[in-house]
Amino acid sequence: TLESATKIIKDHGYEPGTLSVKTEICTADERIGKYLDIPEGAPVFYIERVRTADGEPVALVRDYIPSQPDIEKEYKTGHTESLLEFLSDKYNISVSHVVCEIKAEISNEELEKSLHLDKPSALLVLEQIHYDSRGQAAFYSDSYFLSEKFHFNVIRKKI
Numbered sequence: 001t002l003e004s005a006t007k008i009i010k011d012h013g014y015e016p017g018t019l020s021v022k023t024e025i026c027t028a029d030e031r032i033g034k035y036l037d038i039p040e041g042a043p044v045f046y047i048e049r050v051r052t053a054d055g056e057p058v059a060l061v062r063d064y065i066p067s068q069p070d071i072e073k074e075y076k077t078g079h080t081e082s083l084l085e086f087l088s089d090k091y092n093i094s095v096s097h098v099v100c101e102i103k104a105e106i107s108n109e110e111l112e113k114s115l116h117l118d119k120p121s122a123l124l125v126l127e128q129i130h131y132d133s134r135g136q137a138a139f140y141s142d143s144y145f146l147s148e149k150f151h152f153n154v155i156r157k158k159i
Helices: 005-011 030-036 071-078 083-091 109-114
Strands: 016-027 043-053 056-066 095-106 122-132 137-146
Touching: 005 016, 005 043, 005 056, 016 071, 030 056, 030 137, 043 071, 056 109, 071 083, 083 095, 083 137, 095 137
Parallel strands: none
Antiparallel strands: 016 043, 043 056, 056 137, 095 122, 122 137
């Protein structure tokens, strides 16, 4: 089911929150340009958030959104916890589906600092391209969830 990190945290029985937010307008590198189907060097709105569950850091989320008019200002003044709701409410961008790669990773020093970890820990990494109903990439995200707090299910069907 396509759900925001906010809803995922709620569904696991925690109160969602955000510990820190970093934003900037930057340029797409080759990888992000490919994921978003935009030229390398095109402007993107970058958001980095440490998501919390009951006040404790549980996920680091990095989002890359093709730049929209005044998006950084709008985000800083009127965003909700949910990026999906923000994009829908402010820019009429509705995500219809996501292509997600799930993998396991051991935290590095940068992730440990962001998530307030005192030692290397197992993380579930979700690399996701979010698409709108026209099949255009709306945004890309890397999400690092503490595996001791979260699990994800995948349903596979025979076609």
